[in-house]
Amino acid sequence: MPIRSVEDAKVEIGHHFPGLMALGREVHAFFMRECRAIAPMLEARSRATIYRDVFVRKLRDYCDATNGAHLHRKSQLVLVGLESKYALRVKRLSGGFSVGVSPTHASEQYDANEMPDYASTLFPDAPEATLLYLGWSVPENAPNQIDIYLVCNDANRNVLWAISLSDGDDGRGIQQPLPVDDDDENVAVRVLVRGGERKANG
Numbered sequence: 001m002p003i004r005s006v007e008d009a010k011v012e013i014g015h016h017f018p019g020l021m022a023l024g025r026e027v028h029a030f031f032m033r034e035c036r037a038i039a040p041m042l043e044a045r046s047r048a049t050i051y052r053d054v055f056v057r058k059l060r061d062y063c064d065a066t067n068g069a070h071l072h073r074k075s076q077l078v079l080v081g082l083e084s085k086y087a088l089r090v091k092r093l094s095g096g097f098s099v100g101v102s103p104t105h106a107s108e109q110y111d112a113n114e115m116p117d118y119a120s121t122l123f124p125d126a127p128e129a130t131l132l133y134l135g136w137s138v139p140e141n142a143p144n145q146i147d148i149y150l151v152c153n154d155a156n157r158n159v160l161w162a163i164s165l166s167d168g169d170d171g172r173g174i175q176q177p178l179p180v181d182d183d184d185e186n187v188a189v190r191v192l193v194r195g196g197e198r199k200a201n202g
Contacts, residue, residue, distance in 0.1 A: 003113050003154060004085070004130040006161040013082045016069065021148050021165040023062055024136055027054045028146035048092045051136065055090045072122040077106070079119070080134070084126035087115070088150070093137040097151045097159045111157045135162075 004012070031039075031051060039047070056071075056078050063071040063080060070081040080088040089110060091099035101107045106116035113131045115123070123129050133151040147166055154160040 003152065003160065006152070006163060009086070009130070009132075009150065009152070009161075009163065013086055016066070016082055017150075017163075017165050019062060019066065020134065020150075023055075023058050024146050024148040024165070026058055027051060027136075028138070030054050032144070051092065052090050055134070055136075059090070072119075074119050074122060077116065077119050079122060081123060081126070081129070084123065085129060087123070087129045087131050088134045089131070091133045091135050091151075093135040093147075093149065093151075097135065097149065097162045099133055099135060099151070101157075108157070111153055112155050113153050114155070 028051075031047075031054065035042070035047075035050060042050075059078075059080050060071050063069040068083045072079045072081055072087075078089070082088065094100045099111075101111045106118060109116045110131055115129060115131065130152065133149075133153075135149045135151045137147050139145055139147065147164070149165065150163045152160045152162070
C-alpha cells in the first residue's frame, strides 16, 4: 500500500505520541544523570550508542505496558510496531530530519520505506507497514532539552514528513535544519513547517 500520510499517522497512532515523548525525556534524563561526568570525553557516535541502547530498553518496557505496541528484534535490527501499521526505528537526527544510514542493503531499504528483506517476517499478518524513524536530537543551545520527532521518508529516501512530539512546538517559521548535537557532516534539509508537522520542500 502507499506510504501513509501525516494525517493518517496522527489519527492512527497519535495516542502513542505523549508516551513516546515522555520516554524520550526519561532517556535524556538518564544520560544527563548517569553520564554527565564522562560526557565531555565521549564522541558523538559513543553518545548516540548510549542513547540508542537506553531508548531500546525503555521502548521494551513501553511495549510491555501498552496495547498496540510491540517490540521486534531480528539480528541487530530493533523495531517497534504500532497498531500493526507502523514500524519505528530509533535514530539520532544528524542534520535537519536526515539520519545517518549505514552502507548496507537492509539499512538503505528501510531508509526508502521498504521493510528489509530479512525482517519482513516481523509483520507477517499486518498490512504493509509504513516505516518511521523515532528521531532525536539535543540542541546545542539547549543541552538540557531533547527533541523527538517521527520522521517518514519516501521511496527515494527523501524526507516526506515529520511530526514533532515536543510539547508546545508548533514549528511556525522554522525552515532551516535543526541544531543537533552531532560531529558528523550535516546534510541540509530544507523543510516547510505547518503546525506541528514538517513536509519536505524537495
